Amino acid sequence: MDILNAFVALLNFVIIPATAYGSQLALGALGVTLIYGILRFSNFAHGDTMAFGAMVTILFTWAFQAMGLSISPLPTALLALPIGIAFTAGMMLLTDKWVYRFYRKQKAKPIILVMVSLGVMFVLNGIVRVIIGVDEQQFNDGERFIIKAGDFKKMTGLDEGLAFKTSQGLTIIVTIIAVIALFWFLNRTRTGKSMRAYSDNEDLALLSGINPEKVVRVTWILAAILATTAGVLYGLDKAFKPFTYFQLLLPIFASAIVGGLGNPLGAIAGGYVIAFSEVMLTYAWKKVATYVLPESLAPDGLVQLLSTDYKFAVSFAILVIVLIFKPTGLFKGKSV
Amino acid sequence: MIRVENLHKHFGGFHACDGASIEIAEGSITGLIGPNGAGKSTLFNVIAGVLPPTSGRVFMGDEEITGLPPHELFHKGLLRTFQIAHEFSSMTVRENLMMVPGGQSGETLWNTWFKRSLIAQEEAALRKKADEVLEFLTIDHLAEEKAGNLSGGQKKLLELGRTMMVDAKIVFLDEVGAGVNRTLLRTIGDAIIRLNEERGYTFCLIEHDMDFIGRLCDPVICMAEGKVLATGKAAEIMQDERVIEAYLGTGLKNRAKAGAAAG
Amino acid sequence: EDIKLGVLLGFTGPIESMAVNMGAGAELAIQEVSESGALLDGSTVTPVRGDSTCIDAAAATAAAERLITSDGVKGIVGAACSGVTGAVLQNVARPNGMVMISPSATSPALSTAEDDGLFFRTPPSDARQGVVMAEILNEKGVGEVALTYTNNDYGKGLADSFQAAFEGLGGTVTIVAAHEDDKADYSAEVGALASAGGEVLVVAGYADRGGAGIVRASIDTGAFETFHFPDGMVSDATVEKFGSEVDGSAGQLPGSDSPGAEKFAEVVGDAFDPTSIFAGESYDAAALIMLAMQAAGSSDPKVYKDKVMDVANGPGEPILPGELAKGLEILAGGGEIDYVGATAVEFIGGGESAGNFREVVVQDGKFETVGYR
Amino acid sequence: MSEPFLIGDRMSGGYGQGPNILHGCTIAVDKGQIAVIVGPNGAGKSTAMKAVFGMLDVREGAVRLDGEDITALTPQDRVGKGMAFVPQTNNIFTSMTVEENLEMGAFLREDDISQTMAQVYELFPILKDKRRQAAGELSGGQRQQVAVGRALMTQPTVLMLDEPTAGVSPIVMDELFDRIIEVARTGISILMVEQNARQALEIADKGYVLVQGRNAHTGTGKDLLEDPEVRRTFLGGT
Amino acid sequence: MNKNLLLFGLVALLYIGTGVLQSWNTALAIFNMGLISAIMALGVNIQWGYAGLFNVGIMGFVALGGLATVLVSMPPVGEAWAAGGLRMIAALAMGGATVIAGVLTYKRMPKGRSRSLAVLGIFLVGFILYRMLFDPARDLIEAVNPASTGYLGGVGLPILLAWPLGGLLAAGAAWAIGKTALGLRSDYLAIATLGIAEIIIAVMKNEDWMARGVKNVVGLPRPVPYEVDLQVNPDFVANATWLGLDPATASSLWVKLLYAGLFAVVLLVLIWLTQMALNSPWGRMMRAIRDNETAAEAMGKDVTRRHLQIFIIGSAICGMAGAMMTTLDGQLTPGTYQPLRFTFLVWVMVIVGGSGNNWGAVLGGFLIWWLWIQVEPIGGAIMGLLTLPLPEGSGLKSHLLDSVQHVRLLTMGVVLLLVLRFSPRGLIPEK
Numbered sequence A: 001m002d003i004l005n006a007f008v009a010l011l012n013f014v015i016i017p018a019t020a021y022g023s024q025l026a027l028g029a030l031g032v033t034l035i036y037g038i039l040r041f042s043n044f045a046h047g048d049t050m051a052f053g054a055m056v057t058i059l060f061t062w063a064f065q066a067m068g069l070s071i072s073p074l075p076t077a078l079l080a081l082p083i084g085i086a087f088t089a090g091m092m093l094l095t096d097k098w099v100y101r102f103y104r105k106q107k108a109k110p111i112i113l114v115m116v117s118l119g120v121m122f123v124l125n126g127i128v129r130v131i132i133g134v135d136e137q138q139f140n141d142g143e144r145f146i147i148k149a150g151d152f153k154k155m156t157g158l159d160e161g162l163a164f165k166t167s168q169g170l171t172i173i174v175t176i177i178a179v180i181a182l183f184w185f186l187n188r189t190r191t192g193k194s195m196r197a198y199s200d201n202e203d204l205a206l207l208s209g210i211n212p213e214k215v216v217r218v219t220w221i222l223a224a225i226l227a228t229t230a231g232v233l234y235g236l237d238k239a240f241k242p243f244t245y246f247q248l249l250l251p252i253f254a255s256a257i258v259g260g261l262g263n264p265l266g267a268i269a270g271g272y273v274i275a276f277s278e279v280m281l282t283y284a285w286k287k288v289a290t291y292v293l294p295e296s297l298a299p300d301g302l303v304q305l306l307s308t309d310y311k312f313a314v315s316f317a318i319l320v321i322v323l324i325f326k327p328t329g330l331f332k333g334k335s336v
Numbered sequence B: 001m002i003r004v005e006n007l008h009k010h011f012g013g014f015h016a017c018d019g020a021s022i023e024i025a026e027g028s029i030t031g032l033i034g035p036n037g038a039g040k041s042t043l044f045n046v047i048a049g050v051l052p053p054t055s056g057r058v059f060m061g062d063e064e065i066t067g068l069p070p071h072e073l074f075h076k077g078l079l080r081t082f083q084i085a086h087e088f089s090s091m092t093v094r095e096n097l098m099m100v101p102g103g104q105s106g107e108t109l110w111n112t113w114f115k116r117s118l119i120a121q122e123e124a125a126l127r128k129k130a131d132e133v134l135e136f137l138t139i140d141h142l143a144e145e146k147a148g149n150l151s152g153g154q155k156k157l158l159e160l161g162r163t164m165m166v167d168a169k170i171v172f173l174d175e176v177g178a179g180v181n182r183t184l185l186r187t188i189g190d191a192i193i194r195l196n197e198e199r200g201y202t203f204c205l206i207e208h209d210m211d212f213i214g215r216l217c218d219p220v221i222c223m224a225e226g227k228v229l230a231t232g233k234a235a236e237i238m239q240d241e242r243v244i245e246a247y248l249g250t251g252l253k254n255r256a257k258a259g260a261a262a263g
Numbered sequence C: 001e002d003i004k005l006g007v008l009l010g011f012t013g014p015i016e017s018m019a020v021n022m023g024a025g026a027e028l029a030i031q032e033v034s035e036s037g038a039l040l041d042g043s044t045v046t047p048v049r050g051d052s053t054c055i056d057a058a059a060a061t062a063a064a065e066r067l068i069t070s071d072g073v074k075g076i077v078g079a080a081c082s083g084v085t086g087a088v089l090q091n092v093a094r095p096n097g098m099v100m101i102s103p104s105a106t107s108p109a110l111s112t113a114e115d116d117g118l119f120f121r122t123p124p125s126d127a128r129q130g131v132v133m134a135e136i137l138n139e140k141g142v143g144e145v146a147l148t149y150t151n152n153d154y155g156k157g158l159a160d161s162f163q164a165a166f167e168g169l170g171g172t173v174t175i176v177a178a179h180e181d182d183k184a185d186y187s188a189e190v191g192a193l194a195s196a197g198g199e200v201l202v203v204a205g206y207a208d209r210g211g212a213g214i215v216r217a218s219i220d221t222g223a224f225e226t227f228h229f230p231d232g233m234v235s236d237a238t239v240e241k242f243g244s245e246v247d248g249s250a251g252q253l254p255g256s257d258s259p260g261a262e263k264f265a266e267v268v269g270d271a272f273d274p275t276s277i278f279a280g281e282s283y284d285a286a287a288l289i290m291l292a293m294q295a296a297g298s299s300d301p302k303v304y305k306d307k308v309m310d311v312a313n314g315p316g317e318p319i320l321p322g323e324l325a326k327g328l329e330i331l332a333g334g335g336e337i338d339y340v341g342a343t344a345v346e347f348i349g350g351g352e353s354a355g356n357f358r359e360v361v362v363q364d365g366k367f368e369t370v371g372y373r
Numbered sequence D: 001m002s003e004p005f006l007i008g009d010r011m012s013g014g015y016g017q018g019p020n021i022l023h024g025c026t027i028a029v030d031k032g033q034i035a036v037i038v039g040p041n042g043a044g045k046s047t048a049m050k051a052v053f054g055m056l057d058v059r060e061g062a063v064r065l066d067g068e069d070i071t072a073l074t075p076q077d078r079v080g081k082g083m084a085f086v087p088q089t090n091n092i093f094t095s096m097t098v099e100e101n102l103e104m105g106a107f108l109r110e111d112d113i114s115q116t117m118a119q120v121y122e123l124f125p126i127l128k129d130k131r132r133q134a135a136g137e138l139s140g141g142q143r144q145q146v147a148v149g150r151a152l153m154t155q156p157t158v159l160m161l162d163e164p165t166a167g168v169s170p171i172v173m174d175e176l177f178d179r180i181i182e183v184a185r186t187g188i189s190i191l192m193v194e195q196n197a198r199q200a201l202e203i204a205d206k207g208y209v210l211v212q213g214r215n216a217h218t219g220t221g222k223d224l225l226e227d228p229e230v231r232r233t234f235l236g237g238t
Numbered sequence E: 001m002n003k004n005l006l007l008f009g010l011v012a013l014l015y016i017g018t019g020v021l022q023s024w025n026t027a028l029a030i031f032n033m034g035l036i037s038a039i040m041a042l043g044v045n046i047q048w049g050y051a052g053l054f055n056v057g058i059m060g061f062v063a064l065g066g067l068a069t070v071l072v073s074m075p076p077v078g079e080a081w082a083a084g085g086l087r088m089i090a091a092l093a094m095g096g097a098t099v100i101a102g103v104l105t106y107k108r109m110p111k112g113r114s115r116s117l118a119v120l121g122i123f124l125v126g127f128i129l130y131r132m133l134f135d136p137a138r139d140l141i142e143a144v145n146p147a148s149t150g151y152l153g154g155v156g157l158p159i160l161l162a163w164p165l166g167g168l169l170a171a172g173a174a175w176a177i178g179k180t181a182l183g184l185r186s187d188y189l190a191i192a193t194l195g196i197a198e199i200i201i202a203v204m205k206n207e208d209w210m211a212r213g214v215k216n217v218v219g220l221p222r223p224v225p226y227e228v229d230l231q232v233n234p235d236f237v238a239n240a241t242w243l244g245l246d247p248a249t250a251s252s253l254w255v256k257l258l259y260a261g262l263f264a265v266v267l268l269v270l271i272w273l274t275q276m277a278l279n280s281p282w283g284r285m286m287r288a289i290r291d292n293e294t295a296a297e298a299m300g301k302d303v304t305r306r307h308l309q310i311f312i313i314g315s316a317i318c319g320m321a322g323a324m325m326t327t328l329d330g331q332l333t334p335g336t337y338q339p340l341r342f343t344f345l346v347w348v349m350v351i352v353g354g355s356g357n358n359w360g361a362v363l364g365g366f367l368i369w370w371l372w373i374q375v376e377p378i379g380g381a382i383m384g385l386l387t388l389p390l391p392e393g394s395g396l397k398s399h400l401l402d403s404v405q406h407v408r409l410l411t412m413g414v415v416l417l418l419v420l421r422f423s424p425r426g427l428i429p430e431k
């Protein structure tokens, strides 16, 4: 019984949250990794693109809610998601046309594109705040839990509860689907291969009859899909706040890079590495230890490796260590 | 001069070098031939310290040099060129040459601030030398051109030029000839012979042009599938059945050529 | 005369969402005074906003420099965030002899900063709140708490003083875990807090930032059910988000049983959320500057700085929000006032708020006042 | 005499804003024929090829394919018209597998490509062993084989090769030349630059010697081979 | 060169315009930070422009420089030293010894499981011992009057010494980082340095015993006089009145000018040093390394060592700039160190100015910093213009005017995009 309790505690406080968070990061990292893989630059505007997509979705969710549309028990936001994606894709195509294309034609160095994306980030940042403001917004509805902690305790008679949120479930499922789909798309389909070819050797891609503009368009659209989905799912699970989305950029990049830039599988692995290292290494093992160990050995202290102050430091330290042994990430990423 | 003992280099499960042992005698011009993918470039890269060997040892004279980084080997007098040209593309052709010599006093930060005149002197000498090399390679008109803008063959010449900027002991040339005009290649061949005779350079060169090999090299080593297939004088090697089967082929032209070179 | 007042708050950056209502609060007071026409023979007052960014001391000082030397403001409401406030005070306000009244810099360190009598703040120092919070919990019979704080001078200062006070009263703090605001995920913190356990989780954070994230995750995972909220968490944002999920939790925030807060809500109407954190303090900060000007009969900060204490404290007629005109008239007539304002301002030595606290509990998804101390 | 199938007619041009590299040079090839360009390093051979393929501003002169003026077309459009090109450098997708490289060669083809693929593997057996390997990990000569294979996959009407035999071993070179003759016999025009000039000219219907961006000598392959001056100055003969 | 002079002239005009239209105090305040920004940009340019090292950890080095000012200039806190100072030193020595022992073991022992176990064991035991010494020492020190001290303090030397020492501290960190992470390339190096910078900040925020952590150290001494002192100095007041200035304005102008002088000297010396280095065989070698590492290595250049050298120099410059900045601020505020402000903004300066070109970096520093501050009023003005046609009192208009602060970043973005559009290789590109 105690073993079970320990296991449930671990599941509830470490494994489920870390998996969900890891999936959120992975979904964001997929977008970053895709742009890096095909267009060959680190897109700093990705966090704010997520915010933009989520914002549009939220506005439409509110409209739907007002109209009484719903797909309960699932959140209404899923209904508005396609619209959000459409807007975001449109926005990104326009950005490409007005901004990125110029540098592409010039064959500008990646670092220039990085700076340009920083400029785009500032602009999006302003637009989102002007439209929806800086406050936190709630837009989730539908059934919040798949399993509630209290219900679980009652059901099983254990001391420890187990909670599993709908948003967590959704995120995990969507992420897995997205990774597989993207991997399949890039490696198996004609368009996907032409995108990889374009990223590998642009001139030669031209000689093979690949239309570069089409490749770029498809890339932005895919990125819009990923960004909006990631933004909405994150917002459903936590809350929507523009500043947080900007802050998300850092762990997202960390995930994409530690997994190996340009590789979808790397993005997901990276997301979990970051999430689990954050959660596990600062976890206080006291509770679990108390359940598992005989009473005489039960710990007095927290059995915590490092205090939570160092959560980020620890996850970054892990990242650096991984990179020292695998200099281009877990999945042999690209580097320009 | 260089001795390679039982060298293995594995990429994953693939054995690019599979127990190759070769010896390059001091003062020789040794040729290295073999079919595509035989492991010649890999062997070069291991000797030059670019790739770590899976197992096996490399000696220079009596000194073991296995796994030494390339820049240390350079200072021991071991130079190499790349099969796929590695020019400094955003620098001018002349700068490409002038950066080569080691131990320039201008490479120390302190001197760049407080010993300007010393640097100026050295630079003038280097410049002169670089211009001589460029003239020799017939690309002196391109001295101020960005190296990235050179034609494929010109880049190859530049590669060779870099080895001429310093007093090397042994020079590894990975297919200098590929893409170089045959007339110019003759001149390069002459230069190699001259460097060999006058300055005592030892050469080891990979080539697929049998005329060139036949004219310059003694001995010739033929590799196949990561192993040494045969060693000997150029003429013998070119008549060797195994070499013909694996490498030269029975195409009439090559037979004729090999014969001509041998004869 | 058209008097300009600087409103130097963190309009972009980490506290941008708080700054919206703070700015509105300050500007409400300014508008009220300006429209009354009672200040210094009918002077009008115009707010000039500056962005202190909360985190970038250089940008904040530059903005302050611009407000003072270019826009010619006569007083500054701000800055927000103790770090940049200190920098602005030392590098711009003191050299220029400018009065600053901060509505939100609560770090204890500012109490001892050299200020030439130019710096005031309307909220109490965190050191005081920690003690009050410890007393409240102790009286409730809570013996064991887990504590998380937002990792800045506010959170850390509060956590330090609370922990010392609570342990002094015989309580146990099972764990003290910092959290950074606006981060993507708080599972790690909640995991550690849950493992350490405790009857109540004290969340020394912000209602629309990391604090909310911690509470959310704690409720969802069933780690904690009751919380204790210091001022940063006692806001409508908390009950909007969690409603009756946090029923039974308690908290305290600066305030007294004066009717100021209610009156403030009335004055604000639905222009913005009157209970949002530091909105009232901002109103009071702006009001105090203008009242002090009136009392001194001058808009020169070097002159009116000495009057700030006088108008803030008794004796005199108590002045509530919405009554600024009345206060101005009394002062014009040579009378004395005791500005109470939205947050029952009472200054003690060093120009900071004495610290009256309102104790609240959450009932049926609403904060209900249960007493004052 | 009617005009050749593909002709770069009196082309002049250079890179970007730079000076002219080509000075009125003419290169042509007829249906089913092999034309070979030789010349010293930096003569402008690759530049001429790029000009014909539209990767360079042709400032004067014209390129015509089958009588149609294609000077203004983009390289992509030329691919659509059945032209294929193997550049001298950077001619493979290094991060893609050998097989994917070949597939990309056939990007515009709608029909079944497996047969052509089999032919390429037959021509370059080593590639078959390495077909799942990233092309960037191949040896120099193997890369060259991939590049040529990729172009063959296009099933073009005009095949342009810039030094296809650089770095390939003699046995493969012979195969390659044989194959090129074969391909030409099926009616495909072949335009190639070669430094292995003697072998190349032997199979050439037409030879061009370029010097400093100008046509220095033009003739049938045999003529050029027999011209003692050409032999001495360009073919490395004595 | 003429075009470049023109560009510098234009930027100078921006500052002069600020002086005329707003106030000279504002202009000088921006200018002083502009000088510091230019120095930071120079440091980054050395790393990126010379050697192609993608260092995104500038924030960390700047913060270390800031830390140095506290350690150098604040008076020691006697009580805290008495409470746990020696113990703390012992703990740190223990920590250092553990790391050294671990690294040495790793290097000396042959590869294999026993090595891994040994190293792991050393770190584990070392960590436990370290914590045993460290935790009580920390608690004791932090308990000493936490609201105003609670830390060990510094050594009470003149703050100017902190500038070189800040550089040295950053250089030391850069050495350690370089030794571990410089094997990485491009974005992988970037994220590693970014991570290490975050670690540095985390330590500075949480180790209260060192520099009060998030509670900030205020009231750092100054290398220049205090305005308030000048204002009561009769000589100064007399001079000010002679110039026709009121003493308050004159005093703050004078202080800023003194700072500007100090900073300018540092900047000019650095420019001279870097220009000399760049236009010499050393610079040529660095360009070669940036261009093609494999070939440079084969030509006998020790790429790893050179990378380390340049990483250390660039970081030291950033550390020095950090110390200067903290001196100017008069306080250490670890919470202010944000990647956007201290890393990416500096990168924008370098790239917009023209990477690889020292003058470009300096120009970028001045220009971008000016913008960063001035986009606030500019954005407000733009918004005012845009909303002019909207009817007074309309919901949209008031909403837009309320959001005016967010136009700040938007303006920054637009200007950045415009500059990059018209000079994609930077304003003063590398030759």
Ligand SMILES: Nc1ncnc2c1ncn2[C@@H]1O[C@H](COP(=O)(O)OP(=O)(O)OP(=O)(O)O)[C@@H](O)[C@H]1O
Residues within 6 Å of the ligand: B011, B014, B015, B016, B034, B035, B036, B037, B038, B039, B040, B041, B042, B043, B083, D130, D137, D138, D139, D140, D141, D142, D167, D169
């Ligand atoms: N990084 C690598 N990963 C996997 N296989 C590799 C790698 N590098 C080389 N190989 C393989 O090792 C073999 C030997 O390559 P190498 O470059 O040494 O050949 P080579 O003898 O120089 O041939 P060539 O004459 O074509 O230049 C080739 O089959 C190649 O595919």
Ligand SMILES: Nc1ncnc2c1ncn2[C@@H]1O[C@H](COP(=O)(O)OP(=O)(O)OP(=O)(O)O)[C@@H](O)[C@H]1O
Residues within 6 Å of the ligand: B145, B148, B149, B150, B151, B152, B153, B154, B179, B181, D015, D018, D021, D039, D040, D041, D042, D043, D044, D045, D046, D047, D048, D088
């Ligand atoms: N991208 C470029 N920009 C500017 N000049 C160039 C560029 N590429 C080549 N050149 C110049 O054009 C001239 C001709 O180059 P090209 O590549 O056509 O020579 P090539 O005849 O193919 O020589 P090789 O046999 O060596 O390949 C050379 O002098 C070269 O320096």
Ligand SMILES: [Mg+2]
Residues within 6 Å of the ligand: B040, B041, B042, B083, D139, D140, D141
């Ligand atoms: Mg090779």
Ligand SMILES: [Mg+2]
Residues within 6 Å of the ligand: B151, B152, B153, D045, D046, D047, D088, D162
């Ligand atoms: Mg060529």
